Every structure is written in structure tokens, then in C-alpha cells.
Amino acid sequence: MNPLIFTGIPVGLAFGFALQRGRFCMNSAFRDIIVLKDYDLLKSVGVAILVSMIGFAIMDKTGVISISPVTFWWGANMLGGFIFGIGMVLAGGCASGITYRFGEGMVGAMSAVVGLIFFGLMTSVGVFKPFVDTVRGATTITTADGANLTLANVFGIPHYILALAIAGVVLILWAVFAKKGESTKGEESASLRERIFKRGWGWRSTGVVIGLIGIAAFTASASTGRMYPLSITGGYLSTTKTLIMGQNFMTWLPIMLLSTIVGAFLAALIAGEFKLRAPAPKTLIQCFLGGCLMGFGAECGGGCNITHILSGVPQLSLSSILNGAFIIFGCWAAAWFMFLRPGRA
Amino acid sequence: MADETKVDKTLDVRGEICPNPDLKTMTALEKMEKGQILEVLVDYPLSLERIPRNAEKRKHKVLKIEKVSGPEHRILIEAKANK
Numbered sequence: 001m002n003p004l005i006f007t008g009i010p011v012g013l014a015f016g017f018a019l020q021r022g023r024f025c026m027n028s029a030f031r032d033i034i035v036l037k038d039y040d041l042l043k044s045v046g047v048a049i050l051v052s053m054i055g056f057a058i059m060d061k062t063g064v065i066s067i068s069p070v071t072f073w074w075g076a077n078m079l080g081g082f083i084f085g086i087g088m089v090l091a092g093g094c095a096s097g098i099t100y101r102f103g104e105g106m107v108g109a110m111s112a113v114v115g116l117i118f119f120g121l122m123t124s125v126g127v128f129k130p131f132v133d134t135v136r137g138a139t140t141i142t143t144a145d146g147a148n149l150t151l152a153n154v155f156g157i158p159h160y161i162l163a164l165a166i167a168g169v170v171l172i173l174w175a176v177f178a179k180k181g182e183s184t185k186g187e188e189s190a191s192l193r194e195r196i197f198k199r200g201w202g203w204r205s206t207g208v209v210i211g212l213i214g215i216a217a218f219t220a221s222a223s224t225g226r227m228y229p230l231s232i233t234g235g236y237l238s239t240t241k242t243l244i245m246g247q248n249f250m251t252w253l254p255i256m257l258l259s260t261i262v263g264a265f266l267a268a269l270i271a272g273e274f275k276l277r278a279p280a281p282k283t284l285i286q287c288f289l290g291g292c293l294m295g296f297g298a299e300c301g302g303g304c305n306i307t308h309i310l311s312g313v314p315q316l317s318l319s320s321i322l323n324g325a326f327i328i329f330g331c332w333a334a335a336w337f338m339f340l341r342p343g344r345a
Numbered sequence: 346m347a348d349e350t351k352v353d354k355t356l357d358v359r360g361e362i363c364p365n366p367d368l369k370t371m372t373a374l375e376k377m378e379k380g381q382i383l384e385v386l387v388d389y390p391l392s393l394e395r396i397p398r399n400a401e402k403r404k405h406k407v408l409k410i411e412k413v414s415g416p417e418h419r420i421l422i423e424a425k426a427n428k
Contacts, residue, residue, distance in 0.1 A: 023391040028363055036367055038395055092362030104390070104416075108362045200394050273390050273416040277360040287362060339368060 001248075007220035008256030015213050015230065015256070016103055016263020021196070021271070022206025024048075025097030026305045027088040030328045031335045040203045045309070047207020048214065050167050052229070052314035055215035057163035065218050067159050068227040069148040069317030070302040075139030076132060077323040080301020081308070085330020087293025088305070089338060090286050091115070095232040095294065095304035099257070103264025107278035108287040115291025116298070117236050123299035124237060132300045149318040163316060197270050214310060217256065224252045229311040232257060233298040301326075350408065350421055353381040359388045359417065366392035367399060370422070374405050377424035382408070385420040393418050 018024065022044055029041035059065045088094045091112035093101055098116070101109035122128050143153055152159040190199070201209070218229035235257025238249040268274040278284065298304040301323045303312065309327065312320025338344070356373050358366035366387050373383055387393055397407045397420060406423040413419055 023394070025363070025391070028391065031364065035364060036371075036395070036399060038399060092364075097363070106362070106389075108360075200390060268390075268416075271390075275388060275415045275417070277388055277416075279360045279362050279365075283362055283365075339364070 002224050004220070004224045005250070005252045005255055007223065008252045008254075009259045011213065011217045011220050012256040012259025013263035013266070015210070015217070016100060016260035016265070017267040018201075018206065018209045018213060018263075019096050019100035019260070020104060020264040020267035020273075022201045022203075022210065024100070024206055024210055026094040026309060026327075027092070027097050027331060030085075030331045031089060034332055035335050035339050044203040044207040044210070046170075047204060048210040048310060049314050050170060051208055051211020052214040052310070053163050053316075054167045055211065056218060056229075056314050057160040057167075059215070059218065061160040065222045066227060067150060067152075067315045069150050069315050070307065070312055070319040070323075071136075071140060072142065072149040072317075072319040072322070073136040073140045073302065074322060076136040077301045077319055078326045079135060080297045080299070081323040081326025082297070082330035082333075083293050084297025084301065084304065085327040085332075086334040087290045087295075087297055087330075088327075089331055089334035090290025091294060092287060092290070095298070095306050096310075098291070099232055099260055100264035100267075103261045103266075103274075104268040105265075105274050105276040107276065108284060111284045111287040112291035112294070113236065115288040115293075116233060116295040117240050117291075119292040119295030120233055120237050120299050121240065121295075123296045125241075128296060128300075135300070151316040151318065151321075154318065159316065163314075166316075197267075199271075210310070214314070218311075221252050221256075226252050228307075230256075231303060231307040231311065232260075233295070233304040233307070235260075237299075297327075297330075351382060352384040352421070353377065355384040355386070357386045358392070359386050361389065363389065363391060367395055370396050370420075371399065371403065374400060374403070374422060374424045379425055381424050383422045383424060385422065386413070387418055387420065388416040390416055393420075396420060397422075 024044060026045055029045045032038045033042060060067045091098055093109055098109040098112040102113055123132055142148060147153060152162045214229050221228060231253055235254045238254040242249045302319060305327055308320040309324040313324055356369055358369055366389050370385050377383060397410060400407055400422050404425050406425060408423055409421040411419050
């Protein structure tokens with residue numbers, strides 16, 4: 001066993017801590033563009049992607065890591081992303097959302113995790129595998145020499161130049177347009193310790209910290225031979241396979257994931273936010289079914305929202321950009337149906 | 346002081362998943378008369394942060410946020426009917 005897999009522990013603890021403090025959930029981020037019109041989490045996601053994009057570009061250029069996009073299988077990306085997006089609305093959280101709320105003691109999130117594992121395994125090794133393999137096989141596109149597509153290799157521009165250019169343009173636009181309406185409301189004086197451990201983090205801090213954890217994750221994970229930053233679903237599946245199949249699948253990723261749950265638990269405990277709490281039975285089943293859709297979607301499209309949106313988009317992966325867009329479409333379709341549709345119950 | 350505030354309606358959204366605490370609160374506020382007081386019992390940290398913010402944005406007045414125990418909080422909001 002490579003001892004470097006245990007670098008997953010500090011990364012996971014930090015990730016879980018940051019997820020819980022920042023309430024980092026892409027389901028809320030995307031859903032509330034249309035439902036609550038609250039954009040704070042969306043901004044966190046944007047900042048995290050930007051920070052990782054810059055970090056990955058520099059690390060790729062300096063040879064610390066190499067950009068490793070998921071395969072572009074457009075049919076599987078669109079189908080998997082859309083179903084994942086529907087699932088996370090039903091489950092009340094994306095892959096990172098249900099993971100940190102698992103640590104917070106929310107039984108609904110635990111129910112979603114069980115569904116995610118169940119259908120995730122059915123899709124990656126079980127009854128849905130032939131179907132998914134067929135969809136992937138029929139819709140795979142790579143470069144002429146077989147590399148996975150990114151915006152950089154499609155346009156023939158060196159990765160670091162394109163990534164830094166995109167990040168630069170976005171930062172400039174942000175600086176120009178974000179000024180108005182951004183009232184820094186009178187922050188009551190609180191000690192740094194209080195603000196880190198006891199209160200929810202603002203969107204800027206959350207985004208920067210999660211982006212930096214993505215960078216640390218890529219470096220740590222690459223040191224064990226796994227050339228990819230943060231993921232979540234794969235970690236659940238490897239852990240479960242290890243428990244059930246009598247074979248050790250515990251690599252960097254599952255160790256990181258288990259530490260993420262512990263990190264979120266510790267963050268909630270310190271802040272006094274841990275409590276075992278459950279919704280009504282009907283909602284628990286809804287969470288489970290949502291988790292099932294997420295498990296299928298993630299294993300069909302090649303990853304959950306963390307693999308694709310948080311880790312893949314900063315690598316300019318075409319697969320992740322398409323998959324991410326369809327996660328958002330699925331989320332909006334389900335959110336519209338559940339919360340906005342005229343005449344809903 | 347808290348006990349002296351007259352509460353017109355109580356909404357218990359403890360244990361509920363995202364985004365139900367937020368949505369139920371906003372729906373309840375919209376149905377209330379101007380000046381009526383809504384009491385929300387909530388234990389979901391994200392909603393605890395967002396309910397006051399979004400209620401204020403919709404011109405309701407947050408009177409009080411008080412910790413009950415652990416993540417459980419009690420929020421008092423005065424509805425300002427938009428009609």
C-alpha cells in the first residue's frame with residue numbers, strides 16, 4: 001500500500017470542514033437561480049472554479065500534475081448530467097451537499113447517500129452497465145491521437161495560456177460588474193476564531209478555500225498515481241466495494257471521502273450545529289430516490305458534480321462542461337416541476 | 346421579552362430538507378396580513394442564514410433570531426404584506 005494515500009486524510013478533513021462552514025452545495029447554488037433568487041452559493045462555486053483553474057494551469061505548466069479530463073462521451077454526459085440534476089433536487093443536495101449534511105447529522109442526506117451508492121454500483125458494475133457502456137461507446141469523441149477533449153486541445157492553444165486567459169477575463173468582468181450592489185454590510189466585530197469555527201463563511205472565503213483544497217487534492221492525489229482532483233461518488237463506491245467484495249479498493253479517493261464526512265462532522269460539532277434530525281417518512285423516501293438518480297447519473301456521465309463541475313471545468317474538460325450544463329438543466333427542470341409549476345400541490 | 350411578542354402563526358420546519366424551510370417560510374409570510382408575526386422553528390444551518398436575508402429582501406421584518414439548542418433556532422418575522 002502506498003502510504004501517500006493517507007494524504008487523503010488532511011485533504012478530506014479540510015474539504016469536509018469547508019463544505020460545512022460554507023454550506024457548499026451546488027444544488028442550492030443552481031436551484032436558487034430560479035427558485036429563491038439567492039446567488040451567494042453560486043458565487044462560491046464560481047470563485048472555487050476560478051481558483052482551481054488558475055492553480056491547475058500553473059501546476060500543469062510546471063509539471064506537478066497533468067491535466068486529465070474525463071472522456072467526452074456526449075450522449076452519456078447529457079443523459080447522466082440531466083438525471084443527476086433531477087436527482088439532486090429530490091435528494092435536497094448535490095454530492096458535496098449530502099456528504100457534509102451526512103456529517104451534520106441530517107438523516108435525509110444519509111438516505112440520499114444510500115441511494116447514491118445503491119444505484120451507483122448498479123450502474124458501474126451491475127445491471128445498468130451494459131446500457132451505459134453502449135451509450136458511452138456510441139457517443140465517444142477524442143482528438144485524432146486519442147486524447148480526451150478540452151477547450152485547449154480543441155482550439156489548439158496551450159492549456160495554461162487559455163486557462164489563465166479565461167480566468168483573467170472573468171476576474172476583470174467580475175471586477176467591473178460586481179461593484180454595484182455589493183454592499184459590504186457592517187460586519188460586526190468578531191474574533192477570527194469565532195468567524196472560522198462558529199459562523200457560516202461568506203461566499204468569497206468559501207470559494208477561495210474550496211478552490212485551494214482542490215489544488216491540494218490534485219497534488220496529493222497525483223502523488224499516489226491517481227491523476228485527478230476531488231471526486232465524491234467514486235469514493236463512496238470504492239468504500240462499499242471494499243466492505244462487500246472482500247477486496248481492498250481503498251485508495252486515496254475513498255480515504256479522502258471518509259475524511260470529508262469526519263471533517264464536516266467536526267465542523268458541525270464545534271459550531272454547535274450537529275444534531276441527528278430527520279424529515280417526514282415521505283421525504284426520506286424522496287431523498288433515497290433522489291440519491292438513486294444521482295448514483296445512476298454520476299456513473300453514467302463519468303462523475304458527480306464535484307468530479308465534473310468543481311474538478312473538471314477548471315481543467316477546461318469538454319466532457320465536464322457539457323455534463324455540468326446538463327446537471328444544471330436537470331436541476332432547473334426538477335426545481336420548476338417541484339417548486340414553481342403553476343397549480344402544484 | 347420574547348414571550349411577550351404575540352405570535353400569529355408558528356411554522357415548524359425542523360428536520361426538513363433543503364429548500365423547504367425557506368420556501369415554506371416565504372409562502373407563509375405572503376399569506377399573512379401586514380403586521381402579523383410568524384414564528385419559524387428551524388434547525389437547518391443554510392436556511393437559518395438565508396431565511397432572514399430573503400425575508401428582508403421581500404420587505405418583511407426580522408424581529409428576532411434566537412438559539413434554542415444546538416442548531417435549533419427560533420426566528421420571529423413580521424409580515425409586511427406586499428399587496
